[in-house]
Amino acid sequence: MTDHHDEQPLESMEASDEVRDEVRIDLSGGDVSATTTGGLWRTAGREIVRKKSAIVGLTLLSVLLILAVFAPVIAPYDPNQVLFDEGVAPRDPPCIHLLGCDPETPQHILGIDGNGRDYFSRIVYGSRISLIAAFAAVLFAVFWGTIVGLLSGFFGGWTDNILMRVMDVLLSFPSLLLAIAVVTVLGPGLINAILAIAIVTIPQYARIVRSSVLSIREQEYVSADRALGVTRWRILAHRIFPNTLTPLIVLATLGVATAVLEIASLSFLGLGVQPPTPEWGSMLAAERNQVFTAPHLVFFAGLMIMWNVLGFNLLGDGLRDAIDPRLGK
């Protein structure tokens, strides 16, 4: 990254009264300290708008979101409808009448898949599965990761030792391999794939939350709360937790991209979304043998996976740059 900017002078942050509402982060080290900003999120918003890559990411994701939300309107066919009765054959190439395709031939702008279904409709509906599955996996992981991280960081001692060693064990496996192992135990399927991906990513969130907590719990405002006799749970919920959110959001945004890829990978291996549900990874797997005879069936599914991952990565990068003031200096 060569174009980091931080429009917010550090001095002005330190002068702010909203000390406890915002944090300054260092994703690499997890060092978190309270900052003084009059509106970090507003600043972050302005920063994102100025970053071309983040705008590209937002645009890519917006298109996907529109496809997902309005799929029944955009898709010309039910994604599972077999169209052999309408005169199509398996793996018919794309036919667009405007581009000169024979008007007698039914229009299927991305062609027909191996089972005689409209490929464009399946691609469109696939965006729903991909986004929902990825978000669900990340939310699940963030939820449990946050709990583990808060408990571990705040209470320390044996709690910290036990929880973190469990997290270390999970981190010691390559994530996809561990996800495959989890799905093998739970059985294939969308829900189990989401669970598997969530489980293997919990340690990342737990560690970043823990490192935030370790730093925040030593802050003066936390000491002040203690001195005032505020209960530990109240401190955890109202002082520490809100200040761990910023690094979590950045990590989660980048995590969605990883989750998209892992859902697609599991489905490609036949362990994720099961047929006939349209999912890009399983669609890619189903037609991989036809790469020479029907390349469009491999190309578009692959393109959509790339589109999705690229969108979240660009947005995540932009978000990180925007809300980490130090990166610009």
Place this chain on the structure above:
Amino acid sequence: MKRFSKLLVLVFVMALIAAACGSSSEETTTTAASGGTEATTTTAASGGTEATTTTAAGAEFAGMMVEADCDDPTNTSNINYIKAVDENTVEIQLCTQDVAFPAKVAFSAFGIVPQEYLDANGGGGALVDAPVGTGPYMLKQWDKGNQLVMEKNPNYWGNQAITDTLVFKWSSEAAQRFVELQAGTVDGIDNPGRDDFALISDSPDLQLKERAGTNIFYLGMNRDKEPFTDERVRQAIGMALDRQRIVDNFYPPGSKVADQFMPEPIFGYTPEPKWYDQDVEGAKALLAEAGYPDGFEVTLNYRDVVRSYLPSPATVGQDIQAQLADIGVKVNIEVMESGAFLDASDAGELTMYMLGWGADYPDATNFLDFHFGRTASDQFGAGFEDIWDLLDEGASTPDPAARLDIYEKATALIKQHVPMVPIAHGGSGVGYRADVTNAQASPLGNEYFAVMDPGGRDTFVWMQNAEPIGLYCADETDGESLRACEQITESLLAYEIGGTNVVPALAETYEPNEDGTLWTFHLRKGVTFHDGSAFDANDVVASYDAQWDLNSPNHTGRDGNFTYWDALFGFKNNAG
């Protein structure tokens, strides 16, 4: 010699008396014979089934004999005894006539292995990974997951293999097989993809050999598992499928919709009765009658492995899923690993599954008896006694016309009971480099590579759909394993190269007695196994007994199922 003959008779009489007594405990008698030879009689009884193993003394050769009691109701075997009459003669006495017996004996699952090697490995272990046979190629290395390398057997009794080395590779991806053939990294590929047929035919560098559709692809249902315990549910599934749509869209040229389980080129096919026409409303009505007006949910299992009978498992599975949705049946697809899938289907653990069968030998018994006979596996559940009786009758009726009448009735019963839905007879092919001579596409799937010349190169590289599961093919049913075994081990008889006629192999000649119950095989002399040991009649008896006798210490194999022997001849000591 007279004294010895008397002793032999005495031993037999003693064995028969011991067997007739039906002792519930094990009893062993050892009798020393004069003239430096020894005869041993062992009578073992377990689980209510008696069997006698006799090693008869000979002047220079101690011939083995294993036998069973045909009248014992717990004995499911049709074999009375197997006897090494002398070093080069084997007799097999059947309980009832089996007109397909030579065709069964020729099957590669019944390859002969050295008795000593069998005993040394307890009927399993190295036999599975490092087989020793008499074939034109010897196993050099099995690099699991990668390739199987064989080298020429320099002491082969027949014509030596043309190439020094034969390599088996595999890929489940039709596209990869085709690309490798195009690139010249392999000399032959099995089952080109549906769309690759024309590309191979049109290429000047390649040649296509079409394989007749002597196979069947079916949708199996287990009558012991809900909801298929109700015959009406199975009939509904049988009516619901548009089988023509499946063949038209997912099968290569030369494929046909299956009217019945038997393929037309195999003896036992009868033009009538034909399968149900598609009738979605009729299927719904049957389901409603059976108490499933809104359908039901079921798991469909298959293995993602390409076969001649199923060139595109995933798309066919999804089409069946879509078609059954029309009658309210929600199908959940579950793909399994190939070996686990076959084991689970054999054990009757699967409710609904896609499976198929390619001809091993050209007779109805290979299709009907193997799947629906008394000794068939549990893949369809408990089986159907009315079908068993007809198939038993068909297997022992010498008159072909009378047999066809019987098989017509059996086919009608299969249509009524619907243990499966016959869907397609898949046409398939084999692709070769254009410079390969003597290239074949065996209708039985047993291409014989020893006679192929890959343009003068010293290595022939073959790429098939999947890795062999094991190389002790007595305990395998997988075509990919059997093809590899056929290069290494040999049976008493064989099928002609590229055809289905039975020809001599390790037995030079054979003849039945008048009523077709006693078969005598005259073995080829001077044959040696790959380990240098000499081939004789005891190797035949030992190889057969390891499969036949459930109590044999050599009845081990890879998973111990010995499915082919059980289905074709039946086990002895089979109390279950």
